[in-house]
Amino acid sequence: MKRNAIFYHAGCPVCVAAEQQVAAALDPQRYAVEIVHLGEQKGRVAEAEAAGVKSVPALLLDGAAFHINFGAPLSALK
Amino acid sequence: MKRNAIFYHAGCPVCVAAEQQVAAALDPQRYAVEIVHLGEQKGRVAEAEAAGVKSVPALLLDGAAFHINFGAPLSALK
Numbered sequence: 001m002k003r004n005a006i007f008y009h010a011g012c013p014v015c016v017a018a019e020q021q022v023a024a025a026l027d028p029q030r031y032a033v034e035i036v037h038l039g040e041q042k043g044r045v046a047e048a049e050a051a052g053v054k055s056v057p058a059l060l061l062d063g064a065a066f067h068i069n070f071g072a073p074l075s076a077l078k
Numbered sequence: 079m080k081r082n083a084i085f086y087h088a089g090c091p092v093c094v095a096a097e098q099q100v101a102a103a104l105d106p107q108r109y110a111v112e113i114v115h116l117g118e119q120k121g122r123v124a125e126a127e128a129a130g131v132k133s134v135p136a137l138l139l140d141g142a143a144f145h146i147n148f149g150a151p152l153s154a155l156k
Contacts, residue, residue, distance in 0.1 A: 005103070017142065018144060021139045021140060021142055021144065022100075022137065022139065022144050025083070025104050025105060025108065025109060025139055026103050026104060026105060027103060027104060027105040027106065027107075028105065029105075029107075030103065031103060059100065061099045061100065061103055062099060064095065064099055066096060066099065066100050066146050066147055067146070067147050067148075068144050068145070068146055069144055069145050070145075
């Protein structure tokens with residue numbers, strides 16, 4: 001069964017680069033990658049925060065938050 | 079042909095987590111991932127710096143540096 005990976009972003013240039021390179025480089029055989037734009041899906045900001053996400057872009061893998069470079073703090077998306 | 083990815087780290091706990099989860103999640107069909115411990119291979123710090131790496135752990139994908147969380151600044155490894 002594939003594991004879930006969630007890529008949180010906010011459409012910023014740093015986010016787009018990370019999405020196109022890091023998120024897209026994940027192994028599709030092992031990971032089902034969900035892309036979540038927190039600027040458009042504000043209802044999911046709390047979920048990201050609870051998972052440990054502090055800024056975007058961030059990748060949630062097996063429940064662990066990995067912040068990739070720095071685009072914007074989560075607080076700017078509330 | 080596989081593309082090269084380089085994961086730079088320094089053995090720190092943040093580095094190990096990123097290596098075991100992010101670097102290991104890359105698609106092995108598309109990427110040949112090289113793991114470089116900059117604490118043990120100080121001769122490669124300059125190469126990492128030239129590629130835009132400012133801290134470890136960092137992943138270099140297609141020439142672009144993606145800093146994953148924050149373990150240590152590159153300056154601490156010189």
